[in-house]
Amino acid sequence: MNQFLAIVIDGVIYSSWLFIIAVGLTLIYGVMKILNVAHGSLYALGAYAATAFGGYWLAQGYPPMGSYGMLVLAAIFVGLVAGPLIERGLLRLVYGKEEVVLVLVTYAVFLILEDLTKLAFGVDPLSIPEPYGLLGSFEIGELMYPTYSLVLVLLSGFVAIALTLILGHTRQGKLLQAVIHDREMAAGVGINVSRVYLITFTVGVMLAALGGALTAPTISVQPGIAAEVIVLAFAVVVIGGLGSLGGAALGAVIVGMVRAWAVHKWPEVELFSVYAVMALVLIMRPKGLFAAPEARKI
Amino acid sequence: MGKTILGAAAGLALAALTAHAGVASAQEKRDTIRIGFVTFLSGPAAGPFGVPAKLAAEAIVEQLNAGKAPAPYNTKGFGGAPLELVVIDEAGGTTKQVSEFRNLVSRQNVDFVIGYISSGDCLAIAPVAEELKKVTVLFDCGTPRVFEEASYKYVFRTRPHATMDAVAAAKYLLELKPAVKTYGGINQNYAWGQDSWNDFDLAMKSLRPDATVTTSQMPKFGAGQYGAEISALLQSGSDVIHSSLWGGDLEALMMQSVPRGLFRKSQLILVAGEPYLHRLGANMPDGTIVGARGTHGVFAPESGLNTWLKNIYKAKADYDPNYPAYSVALAFLGLKSAFEKAKIEQLSKSIPMGANKGVKEEMEKAYNLGPSDEQVIAAFEGLSFDSPSGRASMSLGKGHQAVMGTAYGTTKLVNGKVTVTNIKRYPAEAVTPPDGLASPEWIKGGMKPSK
Numbered sequence: 001m002n003q004f005l006a007i008v009i010d011g012v013i014y015s016s017w018l019f020i021i022a023v024g025l026t027l028i029y030g031v032m033k034i035l036n037v038a039h040g041s042l043y044a045l046g047a048y049a050a051t052a053f054g055g056y057w058l059a060q061g062y063p064p065m066g067s068y069g070m071l072v073l074a075a076i077f078v079g080l081v082a083g084p085l086i087e088r089g090l091l092r093l094v095y096g097k098e099e100v101v102l103v104l105v106t107y108a109v110f111l112i113l114e115d116l117t118k119l120a121f122g123v124d125p126l127s128i129p130e131p132y133g134l135l136g137s138f139e140i141g142e143l144m145y146p147t148y149s150l151v152l153v154l155l156s157g158f159v160a161i162a163l164t165l166i167l168g169h170t171r172q173g174k175l176l177q178a179v180i181h182d183r184e185m186a187a188g189v190g191i192n193v194s195r196v197y198l199i200t201f202t203v204g205v206m207l208a209a210l211g212g213a214l215t216a217p218t219i220s221v222q223p224g225i226a227a228e229v230i231v232l233a234f235a236v237v238v239i240g241g242l243g244s245l246g247g248a249a250l251g252a253v254i255v256g257m258v259r260a261w262a263v264h265k266w267p268e269v270e271l272f273s274v275y276a277v278m279a280l281v282l283i284m285r286p287k288g289l290f291a292a293p294e295a296r297k298i
Numbered sequence: 299m300g301k302t303i304l305g306a307a308a309g310l311a312l313a314a315l316t317a318h319a320g321v322a323s324a325q326e327k328r329d330t331i332r333i334g335f336v337t338f339l340s341g342p343a344a345g346p347f348g349v350p351a352k353l354a355a356e357a358i359v360e361q362l363n364a365g366k367a368p369a370p371y372n373t374k375g376f377g378g379a380p381l382e383l384v385v386i387d388e389a390g391g392t393t394k395q396v397s398e399f400r401n402l403v404s405r406q407n408v409d410f411v412i413g414y415i416s417s418g419d420c421l422a423i424a425p426v427a428e429e430l431k432k433v434t435v436l437f438d439c440g441t442p443r444v445f446e447e448a449s450y451k452y453v454f455r456t457r458p459h460a461t462m463d464a465v466a467a468a469k470y471l472l473e474l475k476p477a478v479k480t481y482g483g484i485n486q487n488y489a490w491g492q493d494s495w496n497d498f499d500l501a502m503k504s505l506r507p508d509a510t511v512t513t514s515q516m517p518k519f520g521a522g523q524y525g526a527e528i529s530a531l532l533q534s535g536s537d538v539i540h541s542s543l544w545g546g547d548l549e550a551l552m553m554q555s556v557p558r559g560l561f562r563k564s565q566l567i568l569v570a571g572e573p574y575l576h577r578l579g580a581n582m583p584d585g586t587i588v589g590a591r592g593t594h595g596v597f598a599p600e601s602g603l604n605t606w607l608k609n610i611y612k613a614k615a616d617y618d619p620n621y622p623a624y625s626v627a628l629a630f631l632g633l634k635s636a637f638e639k640a641k642i643e644q645l646s647k648s649i650p651m652g653a654n655k656g657v658k659e660e661m662e663k664a665y666n667l668g669p670s671d672e673q674v675i676a677a678f679e680g681l682s683f684d685s686p687s688g689r690a691s692m693s694l695g696k697g698h699q700a701v702m703g704t705a706y707g708t709t710k711l712v713n714g715k716v717t718v719t720n721i722k723r724y725p726a727e728a729v730t731p732p733d734g735l736a737s738p739e740w741i742k743g744g745m746k747p748s749k
Contacts, residue, residue, distance in 0.1 A: 006533055010526040017523065123344040125546045129553050129581070137557055143532055144558045149525065219522045220549035224342045228520050263526040264533070267515050271487055 002141055007260045013149045015256025016156035021229055022236040022248045024207030030180050030243030031200040037106040039208050040230030041113035046209025048121050049074035050216040054128045067131045071213040079206025087201040118223050125222035132217035152214060160249055235274055239281045241288025250289055332382045334402040336413025339387040342545045346573045347415050347622045352385060354623035357610040358630050359383050368602045376637040384408055388415060392422040399423055403432045412629045417441035417489045424453045433671050437629035438622055441489060442737045445695025454678055454698045456632040457625045461737040462704045462729035463569050463591050464497030468505055470587060470706040470722055480512045482536035484527055486543060487516040494542035494569055500741040512536040528555045542569040552581040573620040575716045582716050586709045593687045594624035596718045597705040607686040628685045636678035640669035694733050701726045
């Protein structure tokens, strides 16, 4: 029974992490139909920014609880700077071209950002462990979990609910949905599609950076973390259906639980389990679990 | 008209350059010795291993060129000829490394290659070095398989392989905690992690057959998130947890597991933990068994060479050299010993016994020429030489694989600084299989001392 509980808790924690890192990717695809391969390096940028901002805050001797605010601030900063820069500066030039070209462009951005982060922050691992340990830990049965993981779960739930409310119940959100549904028609009725793209991309970058910033206190931030995340985020988003928020959530839960089970029961297949699930889902539903039925356009 | 003249001029210039930089024949005059040095300058292995290795190489080459190394290494460069380093990044995968190696040999015209931290790269490069007939010294990779699965004439490894890390870890553990009943592990899912765990598992089964394995976690290299693995290890209630994790993965694991109290009940063994002693600080639980993959760093014996390395390294890096730096020293000093031994033999052979004519000219010719690759190889095989880590003997792999003893210790936090206590040393025979016997067979056969 204890092991079952451990699997469930680990699954929930890992799923929340997966959701936060994948939601930005699916949002950008849903609105702009661009598979943003640079998502991973934006995550890494968020993590590095978090170590810089958080490190500065703590070095100045301000109250340590404020470092959490610094993490969020780092994510927002990265979003506001990198988002418009990439969208206006680069992606704008290739809208309307084939999807392959768009993917190649975002892949190029990924490579460029990888080297830029190395130039800016060096190759040595950086860390900011204080936010992780500050809140202490709590016990469930024999197992001890850091309270930070609970914060991660709550925050991920908050992001999910906030995005759902914004998309479904605010004017801006409904405009966004209109653009998602049919870009040409939306432009035809006077929606400023180009501004919607800018805002969406910026929000997507902020979410990617938020994932990185929240992860930074638990890992050693170093070159290479970007590549790990892209593959996982991609798997989650593909399982759920590209462009679907609910799909990202469901995909995250499925991958999280399967992996937690594998780690506890059958560690040898842990690496393979995520991709086995992805393959199975794609065989049964090639567009993912929540992909909207698409009308064929002539 | 102008274009063709320009084209012809360019062609001539190119031809002249390439003719001058043509493949050096074995007996060409060596005024500088170009050494290709391959190490990780980017990627996760750069911080803990690759860059310290590069700093050590630069420091050692500077010292050798100035003739400032302690005896017996106080001649300038190699046998009087100054050294020139050509540094290459090992990142990018084995396919890329093979083509970089070919570039080093045919375009950069290096005389020797020293390099390779990744076991995968070592296994791929060795046959290529043999094909291109370039003397190559592998300086850091751990896989025993290089010389256990093939023989090479041109390839040498100046540091012992990873079997001794696993075997010594098991022996140290059982000396420290004879009542161990269960053990588990968390290792990276690639050659190094798998080999480390397998060898440790075999050694434990050989030394303590009634101990059982609880769980063997093999997270992906670079995974970074170990929440579930830590829960599984906590659940398993192992007496001992073995880990060969390194780099950011190790730091992440420690940052995530220490607050969860994983090591309050389980004894941790960090096979490659030495480079992190100063980095992990409070996240290194007291009483952790650490190794340095040999008698390097804190395990290095007191000697003039050790003090020399520490001084020259700290001048470049402002912290103590870790084990990759010591591996670099083994490579350069080993190659230097072999080169100079070969040179002396070449000089002595150049003067026929009883000759009385042309002796001076013959000696000068031989002195300026420098030893051929064949002569260096013959001198290197079976060579014993001193280093900051102690004395190394090239006695395995038909004289191409170095053998040394190793040591393990336990960490203790003293005044906020991590120190290593209770150091036990293991001589080479006790932890290394003899020539001709593969590591797994030797371990299963009871690890009889190879003497």
